[in-house]
Amino acid sequence: MIRQVLTIAGSDSGGGAGIQADIKTFQELGVYSTSVVTAVTAQNTLGVSEIYPMAPKAVKAQLIAVGEDFDIAALKTGMLFDAEIIGETASGIQQFGWKNVVVDPVMIAKGGASLLQQAAVEALKEYLLPLALVVTPNIPEAEVISGMDIKDTVSRRQAAAKILSFGADSVVIKGGHGTDPHMAEDFYLNQNGEELLFRSPRISTAQTHGTGCTFAAALTTGLAKGQSLYEAIYTAKQFIQAALSEELHIGAGHGPTNHAAYQKSMCRKGGVHHVEVVR
Ligand SMILES: Nc1ncnc2c1ncn2[C@@H]1O[C@H](COP(=O)(O)OP(=O)(O)O)[C@@H](O)[C@H]1O
Numbered sequence: 525m526i527r528q529v530l531t532i533a534g535s536d537s538g539g540g541a542g543i544q545a546d547i548k549t550f551q552e553l554g555v556y557s558t559s560v561v562t563a564v565t566a567q568n569t570l571g572v573s574e575i576y577p578m579a580p581k582a583v584k585a586q587l588i589a590v591g592e593d594f595d596i597a598a599l600k601t602g603m604l605f606d607a608e609i610i611g612e613t614a615s616g617i618q619q620f621g622w623k624n625v626v627v628d629p630v631m632i633a634k635g636g637a638s639l640l641q642q643a644a645v646e647a648l649k650e651y652l653l654p655l656a657l658v659v660t661p662n663i664p665e666a667e668v669i670s671g672m673d674i675k676d677t678v679s680r681r682q683a684a685a686k687i688l689s690f691g692a693d694s695v696v697i698k699g700g701h702g703t704d705p706h707m708a709e710d711f712y713l714n715q716n717g718e719e720l721l722f723r724s725p726r727i728s729t730a731q732t733h734g735t736g737c738t739f740a741a742a743l744t745t746g747l748a749k750g751q752s753l754y755e756a757i758y759t760a761k762q763f764i765q766a767a768l769s770e771e772l773h774i775g776a777g778h779g780p781t782n783h784a785a786y787q788k789s790m791c792r793k794g795g796v797h798h799v800e801v802v803r
């Protein structure tokens with residue numbers, strides 16, 4: 525039977541991030557996607573113009589509809605917007621006993637719009653992080669959650685450890701916002717103190733809308749298929765590398781990544797992107 529996954533996230537009318545990026549990624553990687561919409565954003569590659577959060581009871585009703593009928597092998601959360609929606613999300617995950625929970629703590633869109641209310645950060649730490657198998661902040665999000673500045677590899681490790689103190693099994697601090705001009709380096713740390721670096725050549729492109737959502741969705745797919753966390757992160761890194769490599773050039777701003785590029789690269793001899801793993 526096809527593996528079933530769930531994304532709990534916001535809608536991006538521009539189609540590059542949020543629920544739309546997740547569903548495209550799930551489809552490309554061969555799992556069946558269900559979705560719980562937390563907010564509707566009016567958004568394109570130039571930015572977010574308006575946000576309409578769903579009523580918490582509408583989020584709850586969607587969670588129950590999915591939970592009562594589908595066998596969810598893994599799920600990801602994205603834009604959750606406020607503390608009430610975080611509360612409903614955490615309750616739903618607990619009610620249905622869902623495992624393989626990937627928390628992408630979406631806070632700020634690339635154009636600067638706030639996708640999570642400041643007051644909700646505490647709710648995220650208290651209710652959602654303890655349920656996470658892995659939490660995938662980018663560098664600014666990791667700084668907010670940990671309350672620490674990340675300026676080098678030492679402070680990155682310290683921030684990761686602080687994030688784990690809120691109860692997630694593991695963390696990946698994504699490196700898209702890093703300062704290394706040559707490498708996009710994602711740092712993994714788990715509760716046993718095991719750490720890994722997943723490194724790919726940094727691609728010079730402005731077509732980066734939805735990179736975080738796409739990476740987390742690919743990771744979620746790997747978990748749903750029974751891959752180890754290591755394999756799932758590795759494949760997700762290959763997926764985003766392919767999606768950034770073959771630009772679509774859509775829209776006038778930060779364009780979307782190319783969700784079809786990974787499958788195309790699989791069909792080409794030597795086309796799959798190499799990821800360096802440093803232990
Ligand atoms: N220019 C780039 N070249 C290669 N990989 C990138 C680039 N930008 C981001 N990535 C990768 O995309 C994924 C998402 O990272 P990031 O952009 O930090 O997340 P977010 O979209 O949440 O800000 C990570 O695996 C990161 O290493």
Ligand SMILES: Cc1ncc(COP(=O)(O)O)c(N)n1
Nearest residue numbers: 534541542633734735736737
């Ligand atoms: C609805 C929604 N969710 C998430 C993001 C973040 O996008 P990114 O993956 O580029 O950080 C977004 N812009 N819109």
